[in-house]
């Protein structure tokens with residue numbers, strides 16, 4: 522499923538980025554540019570990112586959009 526139409530970023534792209542070590546939503550935006558144009562996809566992209574992080578670390582996702590911080594412990 523395409524999450525970001527502006528940059529053609531899919532949910533799978535986000536999942537692959539998280540599995541590859543992307544540890545914050547800001548880093549995800551730097552890498553994939555998701556949500557960096559019109560911004561319409563930000564909520565959806567954050568949800569997909571948080572879900573992907575939760576799959577990597579069970580304690581992630583307590584703070585939406587900040588899941589990556591939980592990955593450091």
Ligand code: FES
Pocket residue numbers: 524525526527528555556557558559560561562563
């Ligand atoms: S749809 Fe993602 S920035 Fe526009």
